[in-house]
Amino acid sequence: KVKRSGKNGFRFFDAELNAHHRQRVTLENDLHNALERNEFELHFQPQVSMAGRRVVGMEALLRWNHPLHGQIGPAVFIPVAEEMGLITDISRWVLDRSCHQLMRWRDSGHTDLRMSLNLSPHDFDRAGMVDEVLAAVTRYRIPPAQLELEITESMMMQDTEGAAAKVQALRAAGLGVAIDDFGTGYSSLSYLQKFPVSCLKIDRSFVGDLYGPALNPIISAITGIARGFGLQLIAEGVEQAEQVEVLRSLGCDVMQGYYFAHPAAAAEAEQWLQTPPCAML
Ligand code: C2E
Ligand code: MG
Ligand code: MG
Ligand code: MG
Numbered sequence: 001k002v003k004r005s006g007k008n009g010f011r012f013f014d015a016e017l018n019a020h021h022r023q024r025v026t027l028e029n030d031l032h033n034a035l036e037r038n039e040f041e042l043h044f045q046p047q048v049s050m051a052g053r054r055v056v057g058m059e060a061l062l063r064w065n066h067p068l069h070g071q072i073g074p075a076v077f078i079p080v081a082e083e084m085g086l087i088t089d090i091s092r093w094v095l096d097r098s099c100h101q102l103m104r105w106r107d108s109g110h111t112d113l114r115m116s117l118n119l120s121p122h123d124f125d126r127a128g129m130v131d132e133v134l135a136a137v138t139r140y141r142i143p144p145a146q147l148e149l150e151i152t153e154s155m156m157m158q159d160t161e162g163a164a165a166k167v168q169a170l171r172a173a174g175l176g177v178a179i180d181d182f183g184t185g186y187s188s189l190s191y192l193q194k195f196p197v198s199c200l201k202i203d204r205s206f207v208g209d210l211y212g213p214a215l216n217p218i219i220s221a222i223t224g225i226a227r228g229f230g231l232q233l234i235a236e237g238v239e240q241a242e243q244v245e246v247l248r249s250l251g252c253d254v255m256q257g258y259y260f261a262h263p264a265a266a267a268e269a270e271q272w273l274q275t276p277p278c279a280m281l
Contacts, residue, residue, distance in 0.1 A: 024080075027077070027080060028080065028084060030066065031064075031077060031080060031081060031084065031086060032084075032086065034064055034066075035086075035089055035090065035093060037067075039064055039065050039066065039067070040062060040063070040064055040065075040090070040093060040094075041062075041063045041064075041065055041265065042060045042061070042062060042063070042094065042097050042098060042101065042265075042266070043060075043061045043062075043063050043263035043264055043265055043269070044058040044059065044060055044061070044101070044263060044264065044265075044266060044269035045058065045059045045061060045256055045261060045262070045263035045264075045269075046058055046256065046260060046261050046269065046272045046276075046277060047059065047114075047116070047234055047254055047255070047256045048254065048255055048256070048260050048276065048277065048280055049253055049254050050244065050248055050253050050254075050255065050280070051253050052253075053276060053280055054276055054280075055113070055272050055273055055276055055277075056112075056113070056114060056254060057113065057114035057115065057116055057148070057254075058102075058105075058113065058114070058115055058116070058269060059115075059116040059117070059118075059150075059256065059263075060094060060097075060098040060101075060115060060116065060117045060118075061074065061118070061263045062074045062078070062090070062094055062118075064077050074118075078090075078120060082120055082121075082122055087120050087122045087123070088122065088123070088126065091119065091120060091122075091123045092132065094117055094118075095117065095132065095133065095136050096136060098115050098117045099115070099136045099137065099139070099140040099142055099147065100140060101115070101266055102115040102140065102142055102146065102147070103140040103141060103142060105270070105273065106142070106146075110273050112146070113146065113273065114145075114146045114147070114148055114176070115142075115146065115147055115148065116148040116149075116150055116176075116178060117147075117148075117149060117150065118150045118180065119149050119150065119151055119155070121152075121154065121155050121158065124151060124155045124163060124166060125158075125159070125162075129166065130166055130169045130170055130173075133147070133149065133170065133175065134173055137175070143174075144173055144174035144175045145174050145175070145176060146176075147175055147176065148175070148176030148177065148178050148198070148199065149170060149175060149176070149177050149178070150177075150178045150179075150180040150201065151163075151167070151177060151178070151179060151180065151197075152179070152180050152181055152185060153179060153181070153182070153184070153185025153186065153187035153191070154185055154186075154187075156179075156187050156191050156194075156195055157185070157186065157187055157191075160191075160194065163195070164194045164195050167195045167196060167197060168196060171196045171197075171198065176198045176199060176232075177195075177196075177197045177198055177199070178197065178198065178199035178200065178201050178232075178234070179195075179197050179199070179200050179201065180201050180203075181201065181203040182200040182201055182202055182203060182222060183202065183203050183206060183218060183222055184203045184205065189225070192225070192229055192231075197231065198231060198232060199231055199232040199233070199234060200222060200225065200226050200231050200232070200233055200234070201234045201235075201236050202219060202222050202233065202234070202235045202236065202252070203236065203237070204236045204237020204238075204257070205237075206218045206219055206222070207219070207235050207236065207237045207238055207239075207243055207247070207257070208237055208239070216246065216250075219235075219246075219247070219250055219252070220250050223250050223251045223252055227251070232254070233251075233252050233253075233254065234252075234254045234255065234256055235247050235252050235254070235255045235256070235257075236255075236256045236257060237256075237257050237258075238255045238256065238257030238258075238259045238260065239257055239258050239259050240259060241259070241279075243257075243259070244259065259279050260277040260279050260280060261277045
């Protein structure tokens with residue numbers, strides 16, 4: 001931890017480090033107040049079924065509308081929030097707001113829409129996490145199967161037994177659990193027996209490697225794993241029509257990516273529920 005006591009301490013830094021440090025301290029201060037100042041916002045990106053020609057789910061993605069710096073993405077501030085111990089409150093806010101939004105969409109007739117949200121490793125470490133999720137689905141009258149929590153392979157590898165017990169508890173209560181960025185971590189296939197997840201999300205780095213009609217061996221392997229374990233499958237980072245065709249030919253039906261829609265605020269995302277993104281038609 002860097003000393004924050006007294007401005008004179010900064011004299012010992014060289015100019016660049018000083019500037020970087022000041023930026024970081026400012027970011028931390030601002031992040032402290034962001035929740036109560038209502039600066040966070042959820043964006044939603046549709047998950048589309050090509051066979052069904054419709055939006056089957058939405059992934060909630062967090063944004064920070066900074067009063068001076070504009071919109072900041074989660075890759076920048078989530079790691080800082082984790083270090084500062086702010087992530088728990090932020091995650092609770094994400095859980096509450098995404099469930100609230102799902103309730104509203106369900107109430108307006110989209111009764112089988114699914115909502116996915118991302119958990120941080122710190123959420124997964126917390127003993128009360130499962131109960132908080134169950135309380136949220138009850139509070140917003142959400143059928144548990146319509147809420148999906150995204151975890152990563154590294155979360156499965158830390159405290160494997162505790163993590164597996166949480167996945168089991170969530171699944172036993174009927175919730176969905178997806179492995180995000182699947183194939184990029186160091187977990188072994190045997191984890192799929194220990195962790196009764198319901199969905200694999202093919203990482204966008206593999207999807208990005210697809211070009212033309214080439215059959216990508218990693219993607220066909222992952223589709224085979226999903227089929228073998230009876231898991232749902234979502235391809236993320238789909239940006240081109242060619243990728244859609246290859247993924248479909250490999251048996252992957254549900255997709256997410258800029259080709260269909262960029263993540264957007266609720267009002268805009270809602271339109272995709274009425275009229276699917278035009279790239280699907
Ligand atoms: P992720 O869960 O893998 O989310 C997918 C990321 O890829 C999102 O970036 C999304 O905007 C972006 N994306 C979607 N389609 C495309 C595409 O076609 N091409 C490319 N190049 N990118 C695409 P975003 O929103 O910046 O989020 C980054 C990461 O931050 C997420 O990765 C997730 O790990 C984390 N994150 C987002 N929201 C939350 C949250 O509420 N809580 C926590 N703990 N983490 C979050
Ligand atoms: Mg995700
Ligand atoms: Mg991720
Ligand atoms: Mg991902």
